[in-house]
Amino acid sequence: MDRFHEMQVFLAVAEEESFAAAARRLKTSPPSVTRAIAAMEQRIGTQLLARTTRSLHLTEAGQRYLEDCRRILAELNEAEEAAAGSYSIPCGQLTVTAPVLFGELYVAPLLGAYLDRFPLVNINALLVDRVVNMTDEGVDVAVRIGHLQEPGQQAIQVGEVRRVVCASPGYLDRHGRPQHPTQLREAKIATSSASQLISAWQFVDGEQALTVPIEPRLVVTANNAAINLARIGWGMTRVLSYQVAAAVAAGELEIVLDAFEPAPLPIQVVFQKGARVPAKVQTFVDFLTQHFAQDRGLNPAPQRPN
Incomplete structure (x- = not known):
């Protein structure tokens, strides 16, 4: 077994934390995975994985070797x-990630047009409300809201949200x-458990930060559910401006307390x-940044009182 294949086996075992799961991932048998790890440890002369009957984890040497x-x-x-020409011709599997609602509203509608333009590319889109580790999960491009850039990555700002x-x-x-954020203590509020804004909301009062x-x-478990509750008149919610832009434009929702909003969050396209x-x-x-730059909904400006 060549060393590169051994490395692939070791990587699968380390990430899956299981010989059996690694075998399924590699479409091989558990005994072959066990033999590959044993041969690797014997050749290197050190233990890379600590095993018990119930668990498997990396040793200190194993962690360094994994990196x-x-x-x-x-x-x-x-x-x-590079040898296959992928640095000059767009081809192969492209994995992208974005927050669920942003991905559904802004990213997904562009994927078909991109694929039509570049027929040798296939796309796997991960629309999830968590920060995906791009290196660990093999993600090529991420659309992120906020300052969420990892070391060794490049970020292009394409807009901002309030x-x-x-x-x-x-x-x-x-x-x-409400004329002041403190009046929200008396309001009926619906929020999403996917949001970090469950127990306190941040505002700016003049030049002072204000936590309410x-x-x-x-x-609820999804932003859309909280937004729909606000739309039907049950109560208030706090979300990102792009999530309610259509409802606000249609007169179904009204934004309040905009004079107290904190600084907008950047929308960034991130890649290695x-x-x-x-x-x-x-x-x-290039395709994303070009289209996002033309979307006024991603560069909103709050309407300040006269």
Whole structure:
């Protein structure tokens, strides 16, 4: 068994934390995985994986070797792609990630047009409300909201979003429009458990930061559910401006307390920095940035009172 294959086996075992799961991932048998790890440890002369009957974890030497394996295999893959011409012709599998709702509204509609333009590329899109480790999960391009750049990555800002408080006009007519964030303590609030804004909301009062504790009466698992509750007049919610842009434009929701909003969050397209960028990555980044730059909804400006 060659060393590169051994490295691939070791990487699979380390990431899956299981010989059996690694075998399934590699489409081979568990005994062959066990033999590969044993041969690797014997040749190197040190233990890479500590095993018990119930668990498996990396030793200190194994952790260092894992990092080296990832780097070496990435360089090997890069060399093969270069030889195959992938640095000049967009081709192969492209893995992208974005937050769920942003991905559904802004990224997914562009994927078909990109694929039609570059027929040798296939796309795997991970729309998840968590920060994906691009290296560990093999992600080529990430669309991220906020300052979420990892070391060794390049980020291009393509817009910004505000953190807005909103409710239906009917709810505000019945309960009044808050003039100061502290009045939110008396409001019926729905929020999402996917948000970090469950126990306190941040504002700016003049030049001073202001934190307002909130006690949401209803916590749901998705932003869309909280937004729909606000749309039908049940209460108020706080989300990112792009998530309610259509409802605000249609008059279904109204933004309040915009004079107290904190600084907007950047929308960034993130990819691995390097001397050479695969054509599939570069063309997709260019495609996204071009379209996002033309979308006014991604560069909103709060309407300040006269």
